[in-house]
Amino acid sequence: MANSESQELDLNESVSVERQAQTPLPGGKKGGWITFPFVIGSFMGLALTGGGLTANLMVYLIQEIHVKSIDATQISNVVSGCVNFFPIVGAIIADSSLGCFSVVLISSCITLLGMTLLNLTATLDPLRPLTCERESSFCKLPSKLQLAVLYGGIAVVSIGIGGWHLTMATVGANQFDKHEDQEIFFNWYFFTFYTSAVISSTAIVYIQDNVSWAWGFGICVVSSLIGSTILLLGKRFFHRDKPQSSPFIGLARVVVASIKKRKVLLSSRIEDYYYGRDHGKAKTVDVTPSKSFRFLNGAALKTEGDLTDEEGSIAKPWRLCTIQQVEDFKNLMRIFPLWSSSIFLSTPIAILLSLTILQALTMDVHLGPHFKIPASSILVLVLITTSIFLTLIDHLLCPTWQKLTRHSPTPLQQIGLGHVLNILSMVVSALVESKRLRVAHNLANSNIVPMLAVWLFPQLKLAGIGEAFHFPGQVSLYYQEFPASLRNTATAMVSMVIGIAFYLSTALIDLVRRVTAWLPDDMNRGRLDNVYWTVVVIGVLNFGYYLVCAKLYKYQNNVDHEQVVNTEC
Template sequence: MEGREAQISSSGTKRGGWITFPFIAGAAAGFTLGGVGWLANLIVFLIQEFNVKSINAAQIYNIANGSTNLFPIIGAIVADSFLGSFAVVAISASISLLGIILITLTVILDPLRPQSCNNGSSLCTPPSNVQYAVLYAGLAMASFGLGGTRFTIATMGANQFDKPKDRKIFFNWYFFTFYFASAVSNTAIVYIEDNVSWRVGFGICAITNFIGLAFLLLGNRFYLHDKPQGSPFTSIVRVIVATIQKWKIELSSNIEDYYYKHDGITETATIPKMSFRFLNRAAFKTEGDVGSDGSIAKPWRICTIQQVEDLKTLIRIFPLWLSGIFLSTPIGVQGSLTILQALTMDRHLGPHFQIPAGSILVVCMISTSVFLAIIDHFLCPMWQKLTRRSPTFLQRIGLGHVLNILSMAISALVEAKRLKIAQAHHLQGQPGAIVPMLALWLFPQLVLVGIGEAFHLGQIALYYQEFPMALRSTSTAMIAMIIGIAYYLSTALIDLVRRVTGWLPNNINNGRLDNVYWLLVVVGVLNFGYYLVCASLYKYQNVEKEEEDSNSETNR
């Protein structure tokens, strides 16, 4: 198998396959427990320990989330181009561990955080520049480190399998592990941070991150390692440059006029596809492009047809990828503001237990985990029996769009009810006042978001199968990039709403958060319309072939 080590190493150890799964799952669980454990409760930590204003804390939370989800694309490029997936995950996990240790030091050493004060007081001492510097350094390292592991390890795991059916099963189990570990972090670790101490909670995060790194390293002798093939983006740039240089050349329909040979390997000679036909000029041979031995003489004037088709694949899928950004932006806004809502509501379950505000989003994760299983084991088989076809990735993603729009509408209605109760009890001018309304009212909107996420996670399998082979690591990281950009956009959107309207004061009892949610409904509807246009125009490249291969394997 090109680009991989042999299935049997020189020591006789079998590499790849399901023997690697316990190590990869253990590593993923450890990294998720450690990373989500500090990130989930970040808003509460900033408000209570660093005296940060509520909306500012929400924005810092979104930036940290954005960094966590944006860095995977950089890690994937490094993995594809230079180091391979295993090295990137190991290095990222080490950076994450150092970042969590630095965050832990801010609660252990008194000089690294401001003096505590009553929540909502205007007399709170803000953090000093040094305290902010240490905090932000820790958050940056922990965020980037977590980002470098999250999706790169998913690609690393998928690369251990050759059969599409095995890869599909792996992705299902990987995301089940991810969401289960996230749920544990959002409940157990956050509860410890709120009710025992921040020191113990952050210390557990550091320990679980270390355990995850140990699992990763222990399984190294069993992994198949993809050898870096050089930056896949270099060939994309070459195609663009070569096309520009040959812009005035008339194209031919003769196969012999195009270049197929690359690194001593001759690709299957087929007529270049007519879609985005102008890019075929990059593979059109002109005088001096190819040497006498058939090798490339001018790398920036000639490319192979396969390299041209790889760029075409990216162009085709880009509009769908763009729709994912505006799908995730409302979710980013909703997530941070829901925590602020929870802080102002009655979170008691019985007389002795109170739900930590940072744990409220676990409802979304649990519903995603449950519905991933329901979709695969019940809904998809039922759909297949009724229609004799499996639901397509695009159909699943589209349903996710609809569910997210409904969730934002429910969020607006619940917030309107919360504000009405706050006004009835004259709580608008009281910082930190608790509205006599159960936080359980927030659960339906989070359940719907979780179900929607279970459906639109089909993007990951879609990109993995549709992207060119050289960009497989990048393909899964593209989902993280969508989420990362969306979190940055959600931060910008919150800032814009604060500047233009009076809907988001630091005391949300004085604002109109319900109007923010209705704004997100409008954004979601417009984006869904755009998605429908993109989906109707998109033609699958590899998915149908993968499904045929999988069906043929099943029938054997």
């Protein structure tokens, strides 16, 4: 196996890294491509489990537990929110105390426990209500015990999924020293993510609906067990960084210390600033604190009484910080505008996915004379498209870009292209809906429009292509630009964006229903096209905001983005 510091991994050989990783790294060094099959194999098993739960949870609650439709929708929304918000909690724990590998391992075990509880509700008769006809008034409601086991299992598995969901990306990226290897890993990581989502949304959902819920959830339990086992088998190969202390406390100290010293006159001399107790022992080059956000530099300015001895021990921790802590805080402030622009990048996607189902319900969903597409399954096209284009980007588009420009595409360029494709997706959605409404208005008293649902494919494909650019681009950017002590938090920030976008899209749709007549119960009497055009305007404005942020932003940890490169990305 090639050592990540001594050999380049050719892109054309990246598909066979599993076969290469058979022996430990020379010299006992851990990390590198030998860990790749363990990370991807473990993630595949866990991702199948997560998809098998979230893709069909609402149907299970309604059909098997006799939960009312609105209540089932709310529970599903809460689960989606937890899955996308809890990575922040897991990241904080990883960065502060346990480390990302331990968080992933513990979370995978929690996922297995929660999925086992849910499988028991589908397997054991005492843990679920008696079967009855759907919407029958004689359906027996679940008992308190049954609800306790059900909701307990859902809560546990949601916490577990949130724990490893994006922290696993940090585990994998931490195994590589070279930025090119990290980018290749991220592409494979997201390819695995979307492939798993397609499999769970089709094969596992089919088994749940047509064979039995016990078999469907049972497969999820087995896949979770396999994922956890693969992670354990590769434990001895992983390079693991153990955090020394909570970086968040250090960041909080920067704020407090800068406020306390807001009236202190700043110095231009390097020796007047605090670089850490072991600064004199390390062979480092002193740098003057950056001029941006200059008011924060006072937090690292040494004043009388700040130090206890000549060795540099801090007497008042909330009055003095290191230059590194100050610069880390500045990095977060610099990247926050870019992160905020991603919220309205993901919100249109969430709106598109929910409203496309409403469109499909009013259209002809046949493919050929015998095959009929379930309305909710049409969204799988986004996942399939994203999976395909992640591979094309890695093998075709990225090498072509380098041949034309002699540079690697930067994360900001990838995200920007994702913005454009998202806007185009919403434009196509508006045009298709306008055509659907014209056809509907020419009919009398018909809820189904004689228009094939394949008309919806272009907008979903564009959304999928856009996601293949901006989603990995965001993870790569945050992982690269966040302070090294906050790498787990960096990848979790992408998940947080999705969670915010999920709830924001719900709020926007509710607002539209309250103030306009564009979204009635009968979609043929509404103006869904106006909703799409509104989102297009929001997307264009947000893209302009992104361009300003990207233009003003300077890479803090620049690696080969400004240099001519000869290797494939």
